[in-house]
Amino acid sequence: MITLRSVLYILAFALFIYGLMGLTGPRTAVRGNAIAAAGMVVAVVATLLTPGLGNWWLIALGLVLGTVIGIPAARRVKMTAMPQMVALFNGVGGGAVALTAWVEFRKTAGFTGEPAFVPISTLFAAIIGSISFWGSLVAFGKLQELLPGRPISAGRWQLPLNVLLLAGAVACAVAIGLGGTAELLLVAVLVLAGLGGLAVVLPIGGADMPVVVSLLNAFTGLSAAAAGLALGNTAMIVAGMLVGASGSILTDQMAKAMNRSIPSIVAGGFGGGQAAAPVTAGGSVRSISAADAAIQLAYANQVIIVPGYGMAVAQAQHAVQDMAKLLTERGVEVNYAIHPVAGRMPGHMNVLLAEADVPYEQLKEMDEINDEFARTDVALVIGANDVTNPAARSDPGSPIYGMPILNVDQARAVIVLKRSMRAGFAGVDNPLYTDPKTSMLFGDAKSSVRDVIEELKAL
Template identity: 85%
Template structure:
C-alpha cells in the first residue's frame, strides 16, 4: 500500500508540474488546468489510502459539500468577477490550513511529545494561513466593492497597529512552542493573525489589489507546505511549494509591471474604485460619434485595440471580435495590445478575448507591441485607464510615475470608449483624454462597438 501511495504521489506531482507548464500560454491553458486538476484527484486518492484513515462519512460529506458549493460558483461566475473568486477561493485554502493546524494542536494535546519541527511548522501554518484567509476576505470585499476600494487606514498608528497584532500572534506561538498547552493561546494565535491580515490589507488601495491577491496566494501555498510538513503529507508539501513559488514569482512580476516594490504596496497602496476625477487641465475633452469612429477605423491601415477592465464589465469582447472581422475583411490590420496588469488579474484580457475566438497571434504583449503604436493609424482604447496614462512616463509627481504603460499616445489617432470621465482604479487623471489626437466615444462599451459595427456595414 505504501509503495502504491508513493507511485500515486509521484504521478500527481508530475501532473501538477506539467499542468503548470501548460498555463504559460493561451493555447495550452485549458489543457494545463485540466491536467493539474487530474493531478489533484490522484493526490486525494493517494491521501485516502493512508493507513489509519477513518471517519469516511465525514470525508465524503466534505467532498460533496465542496463540490456542491464550488462547482456551481465557478461555472456561474462572470469573467469580470474572476479576480474576486480567485481571492475568495484562495482565502478558503488559507483558512483550511489554519483550521488544520488548530486540529493538530487539539489532537496532540497542545503538541505534547511532538518534535520541534512539527510544532514550528504547525504554528507557522496557523499564522500564515489565518493572515491569508482574513486578508483575502478583505481583498474580495474591495474587488467586489462591498468595501471601499480606497485605502482604509489608521493614519500614523497603522504601522504600530500592524506590528502589535503580528507580534502578539508570534508571542503566543512562542509560548505554545515553549510547552504551554492552553487552547486559548492557540485561539489567540489565530485571532491575532487574522487581525494582522485585515490590518495589513485594509490600507492597500484598489489599484494594488491584484498584486495583493497574488501575494496572499503565495502565503496560502507556503502555509499549506508547512502544514504538510507537520502532517507528513507529501502532497501538501509539494503542492504548497509549487503554489508558493509560482505565486511569489507572479507577485514579483506584477509589482515590476507597476513599477512598485512589494514593501511599498504592503505599506499602503493608492487608488480605489470610488474615485472620480474630471479632467480639466491641459486641454479639453473632444467627443466623437459612432459614425465618425467607423470612418476612421475603416480607412485605417493598422488598428491597435487596447482592452481594459471596462471591456470586461460591458462583456464587449464578442462585439469587439465582430468589429475586428469587418475591419480585416476591408484589409485593415488589427492587433490587440495586452498590458500585464490590464483588468484586475494577470491574463484577464487574454482569457476574455480568447473566449471570443480572437486569434492568439493577434494578442500581443506590451513589450512586443509598444514600438508599433507610432506606426498605427488608430489606437482604439476600450475601457483601459491607468495602463494607458502618459503621466506614468511624463509626470514625476504622479503616483504611477515609472510604471510601464502602453504607448497609446504615440498613435496617429486615438479613440477612447468610456462610460464617463470617471478615473481609473488608481483614481488619478489621465492626460491622454485631453490629447488633441484623442476623441472620446461615451457609452457602454458593448453598445458603442455595436453602433460602430452598424456604421461599418453601412459604409
C-alpha cells in the first residue's frame, strides 16, 4: 500500500542522489548541497509520520538543540577549520548511532524475541558507530592541533592491541547474539570498540588525517544503514548506504592521490606538522622582495599559481585573485594548479578560490596541469608544501616517496610565499626551496600578495 510516508521517502532519496550529483563540480556544489539538505528535511518529516511515534517533547527538544548548536557552528567556522568541523560532525553521527543501538538493546530487553537480523545489525552499528565517534574525536584533535600531529603508537604492541580490542568487542557482541541480556555486555561492546577507535587513529600521522576522516565518514554511513535496518527505517538505510558508498570511493581516491594504500595508512601514517624543519637538501635559500616578485610575474608569459593550506590560513584568496586579474590585464596567462589533497580536505582549494570568484576554467586539476609546468615562466607557490616536494619523485628514503605531486620544480622560475622554513604537514624537508631557480618571499601570504599587487601597479 502506497502511503504519504512512502512517497515522501522516495522524494527524499531522489533529492539525496540529485544533490550528490551536484557536488561533483564547483559550479553546482552549493546548489547540490542545498538540494540534499532539502531531501533530509523531507526524510525527517516522513519519519515523524511513523504510526505510533511518541515522546514528541523529546523529539522537539532534540531538533531545537541540534538547530541551536549546529547552525551557528557551521556558519561561524572558518574555511581553514572545515576539515576539523567535518571530522567532529561525522563523529557526532557515529556516536548517535552507537547510542541508538544501546537504546534498542534496552527497549527489547536484550533483543529478546527479536528476529536474528535485529541483534546482528544493531551490534554491527554499535561497534562501527563507536569506532567512528572516538576515532573522529582523535582526528579532530590532531587537525585542530589539540593533540600532537605525529603518530602516537605503542610500537610493536600496537597491532596486537588493536586486534585484542576489536576481538573483545566482537566477542561481547557474539555473547549478546547468543542470548546474553546483561546490559554490561552492551556497554562493554561500546567501550571496547571506542578504545579500538582511539587505538587505530592515534598512531596515524597528521599527513594522513584527511584520508582517515573520509574513512571514518564511510564508517558512520555504514553504521547508520545497519541501525536503519534494525529499526525498519528506510531513510536511515538509504542515506547511510549513500554516505558509506561515497565515503568509501572518496577514501580510495584520496589514498591513490597520495600513492598510499588504505591498509598502510591504518597501520600507521606519517607526519606531525609540528616541528620546524632545517634545510638539509643542500644549497642556500634565496630571499627576495615583493618588488622582485612583481617584476618576475609582470614580464612572464605564463604563470601557474599553486595554492595550499598556507593561503587558506592567511585568507589570501581574494588578494590572489586581485593579483591574477592584474597579471591577466598585462597579457599574462594565469592558471591555478589544484592538487587533490591540498588544504587537508578534498576540494578545499576549489571552494576557497570559487569564493573569490576565480573563473572555473582557470582551476586545473593535477593531471591536467602537470605537463604545463615545463612551459611555464613562473610558478607561484602560496602556502603549499608537501604537494610540491620533489623528494616524492627523487628520494626513495622520503616518507612521501611515490606520492603524486605538482611538477613545480620543472617551471623556469619558482616563487614560494611562506611564513618560515617550517616543514609541511608531513614533517619533511622540501628541496624545492634550495633549488637555484627558486626564490622565497617570506611573510603572511595575504600581506605578501598585497605588496606584490602594489608593486605591479607601480610598474
